[in-house]
Amino acid sequence: MQSGPISLVEKLWNAHKVADLGDDTALLHIDRLFLHERSGGRMLQGVASSGRPVYDPSMVIGTVDHIIDTDPGRTDRTKFPGGPEFIKQFRDGAAAAGVGVFDIDHPYQGIVHVIAPELGIAQPGMTLVCGDSHTCTMGGIGALAWGIGITQGEHVLSTQCLAVKKPRLMRVAFEGTLLPGVTAKDMILYLISQYGARGGEGAAIEFCGSAIRDLSCEARMTLCNMAVEFGAWTGVVAPDEKTIAFMRDRPFSPQQDYNQAAEAWWLTLHSDEGAVFDHDIRIDASAIAPQVTWGTSSEQSMGIGGTIPDPGGIIDPVAKASAEKALRYTGVVPGEPIAGLPIEAAFIGSCTNSRIEDLRAAAGILRGRHIAKGVKAICVPGSTPVKRQAEAEGLDRIFVESGFEWREAGCSLCFYAGGDSFGDARRVISSTNRNFENRQGVGVRSHLASPLTVAASAIAGHIADPRDYPVQ
Amino acid sequence: MEPFVRIKGVAAPLPIDNVDTDAIIPSRETQSVARTGYGEKLFANWRYAPGTRDRNADFVLNQAPFDSACILVAARNFGCGSSREAAVWALSQFGIRCVIAESFGTIFRNNCVRNGLLPIIMPLATVELLLDQLQDQAQDPIISVDLDAQTIHGPDGAEYPFQIGALEREMLLNGADEIDLTLQKRHLIEAFRQQDRARRPWVYQDMPELARTMEKVR
Numbered sequence: 001m002q003s004g005p006i007s008l009v010e011k012l013w014n015a016h017k018v019a020d021l022g023d024d025t026a027l028l029h030i031d032r033l034f035l036h037e038r039s040g041g042r043m044l045q046g047v048a049s050s051g052r053p054v055y056d057p058s059m060v061i062g063t064v065d066h067i068i069d070t071d072p073g074r075t076d077r078t079k080f081p082g083g084p085e086f087i088k089q090f091r092d093g094a095a096a097a098g099v100g101v102f103d104i105d106h107p108y109q110g111i112v113h114v115i116a117p118e119l120g121i122a123q124p125g126m127t128l129v130c131g132d133s134h135t136c137t138m139g140g141i142g143a144l145a146w147g148i149g150i151t152q153g154e155h156v157l158s159t160q161c162l163a164v165k166k167p168r169l170m171r172v173a174f175e176g177t178l179l180p181g182v183t184a185k186d187m188i189l190y191l192i193s194q195y196g197a198r199g200g201e202g203a204a205i206e207f208c209g210s211a212i213r214d215l216s217c218e219a220r221m222t223l224c225n226m227a228v229e230f231g232a233w234t235g236v237v238a239p240d241e242k243t244i245a246f247m248r249d250r251p252f253s254p255q256q257d258y259n260q261a262a263e264a265w266w267l268t269l270h271s272d273e274g275a276v277f278d279h280d281i282r283i284d285a286s287a288i289a290p291q292v293t294w295g296t297s298s299e300q301s302m303g304i305g306g307t308i309p310d311p312g313g314i315i316d317p318v319a320k321a322s323a324e325k326a327l328r329y330t331g332v333v334p335g336e337p338i339a340g341l342p343i344e345a346a347f348i349g350s351c352t353n354s355r356i357e358d359l360r361a362a363a364g365i366l367r368g369r370h371i372a373k374g375v376k377a378i379c380v381p382g383s384t385p386v387k388r389q390a391e392a393e394g395l396d397r398i399f400v401e402s403g404f405e406w407r408e409a410g411c412s413l414c415f416y417a418g419g420d421s422f423g424d425a426r427r428v429i430s431s432t433n434r435n436f437e438n439r440q441g442v443g444v445r446s447h448l449a450s451p452l453t454v455a456a457s458a459i460a461g462h463i464a465d466p467r468d469y470p471v472q
Numbered sequence: 473m474e475p476f477v478r479i480k481g482v483a484a485p486l487p488i489d490n491v492d493t494d495a496i497i498p499s500r501e502t503q504s505v506a507r508t509g510y511g512e513k514l515f516a517n518w519r520y521a522p523g524t525r526d527r528n529a530d531f532v533l534n535q536a537p538f539d540s541a542c543i544l545v546a547a548r549n550f551g552c553g554s555s556r557e558a559a560v561w562a563l564s565q566f567g568i569r570c571v572i573a574e575s576f577g578t579i580f581r582n583n584c585v586r587n588g589l590l591p592i593i594m595p596l597a598t599v600e601l602l603l604d605q606l607q608d609q610a611q612d613p614i615i616s617v618d619l620d621a622q623t624i625h626g627p628d629g630a631e632y633p634f635q636i637g638a639l640e641r642e643m644l645l646n647g648a649d650e651i652d653l654t655l656q657k658r659h660l661i662e663a664f665r666q667q668d669r670a671r672r673p674w675v676y677q678d679m680p681e682l683a684r685t686m687e688k689v690r
């Protein structure tokens with residue numbers, strides 16, 4: 001037993017510890033395993049062929065998001081070659097194991113990290129894993145959530161547990177007030193640009209401070225979503241009254257008889273005064289400008305008013321070669337301002353920025369305006385419930401009238417897998433989380449930014465400051 | 473899983489930071505549910521001219537003797553990005569059994585040790601020294617790795633110790649199946665769940681049952 005003050009992550013850790021395995025490793029109980037059609041079928045198939053039963057199918061659930069098309073009228077046929085095989089393997093495996101799936105026509109279908117909190121499947125204080133690196137999104141509501149591979153997925157299916165090495169504990173405090181036009185997306189890109197894409201290496205990060213408290217639960221999810229781009233194992237925000245309000249009346253939230261007990265426990269989940277962290281970072285939130293990336297790593301990000309950095313000054317040879325490689329790929333010129341760089345496509349979607357608040361924010365800029373000629377602009381709601389909600393609010397009409405395509409829910413062009421593409425467009429401004437080489441298409445250069453900046457840039461036809469496009 | 477004890481062979485230098493799993497195995501190279509056939513897909517965007525299988529002579533794994541490498545020496549944050557285990561399968565099926573880097577993506581690293589691929593963390597100075605030696609034509613680009621002794625020997629013969637967690641080391645040395653090890657603790661899992669159910673009953677709500685109730689409402 002630990003005595004003295006302990007941190008949020010340690011509380012979550014202790015609440016799930018089944019056994020100490022030595023070597024700073026514990027066997028942790030996993031409260032929820034979320035599967036999707038890209039890797040879920042292989043996990044289920046692996047377990048079935050091992051002859052072991054699924055330990056507790058009632059703690060496992062699935063959705064289709066990665067491979068299915070997002071065009072209106074979609075079917076099981078996919079633009080992604082080989083897609084139907086993945087979907088079938090997943091469906092058959094889930095049915096045989098007794099695992100529920102929000103399938104293509106289900107009103108709850110959507111990107112796993114969007115629907116898990118939206119439906120109340122992910123809850124504060126839960127451990128949740130998924131075969132996807134952005135599972136850390138759920139840290140936004142105070143869940144301990146992280147991405148795993150297929151072999152570990154089979155381990156969870158077979159045992160409802162995982163062996164986990166105790167992570168480094170890091171605290172990142174954002175203090176102060178954000179400037180107008182600055183969002184959670186800008187906060188996380190700014191953090192990564194300051195400390196590097198491995199700045200949070202292997203750590204469990206607690207995000208705290210006045211600027212975090214001021215964020216909505218959805219914005220906290222955006223922030224935690226990119227903890228993995230910071231190299232972290234996961235990121236988490238202590239649940240508060242906002243979290244409790246967010247969780248109420250969701251379809252899978254604790255049912256009536258348990259509601260009070262659950263909420264009381266959730267409110268104990270915070271770091272004690274005096275808890276010790278291995279690493280502390282403090283950020284002045286008011287110093288953050290809208291961010292946009294110029295390279296092929298999220299650390300290659302800067303304020304919208306900045307100029308492309310010159311790698312000539314980098315001393316370390318590997319770091320220098322890496323920056324030069326990124327510049328070659330993205331085709332930007334050191335010394336030139338990033339604002340004004342012409343774009344050919346704009347994308348609003350992905351588990352980072354496709355929730356209803358993201359769409360409302362982008363629509364605020366798009367209302368009464370039209371995107372620039374020659375820009376291919378696409379909006380993909382993160383889930384079918386988000387899409388329905390947006391349509392009820394008339395946001396879909398704003399997107400369409402401004403020149404955006406309005407799609408069905410899914411991961412869509414967050415990544416290119418050989419099917420759907422941006423066509424001839426080579427430079428894309430995107431609300432997604434990865435600007436890796438070829439991530440959104442062969443040779444496609446991705447500039448990551450907030451939905452506000454994407455909307456403003458789509459109108460301008462070049463990378464643009466959202467503050468120049470006030471809501472009309 | 474194939475045990476890992478010691479290996480000796482050609483090591484290929486990849487002196488780039490933040491090599492992501494999209495680079496190691498591009499999404500469009502994973503269009504089959506199979507777990508094999510990934511070797512030729514490794515680093516496809518760098519190894520081949522776009523849209524072809526024409527080898528790009530500039531890429532290190534297309535150059536002798538590195539085309540038969542069993543070790544890869546990279547830089548910082550190797551394997552960052554997605555959770556796709558095919559990144560590890562691609563390295564293994566190409567013949568890489570060990571990656572030496574200053575740091576790794578966490579999920580990638582976890583996937584490595586569960587597939588018999590040894591990820592070794594070394595200080596940046598050592599990694600850069602090894603990279604230099606591997607790119608220096610004057611000596612054979614051979615590294616030997618001994619997991620039992622937790623040492624490597626560089627191309628110039630110098631010895632470097634490395635650290636790895638005791639449990640991961642055991643798992644790699646024995647090629648152990650982690651699921652079997654955990655199932656030996658089944659009684660502890662059941663005891664935990666019994667207590668936990670009393671403490672946090674809402675976590676044990678039956679999700680399929682809830683879903684069925686909702687279907688009826690719909």
Ligand code: SF4
Pocket residue numbers: 065066111112113132134349350351352410411414415433
């Ligand atoms: S939206 Fe993109 S980053 Fe998110 S789960 Fe889907 S593919 Fe992964």
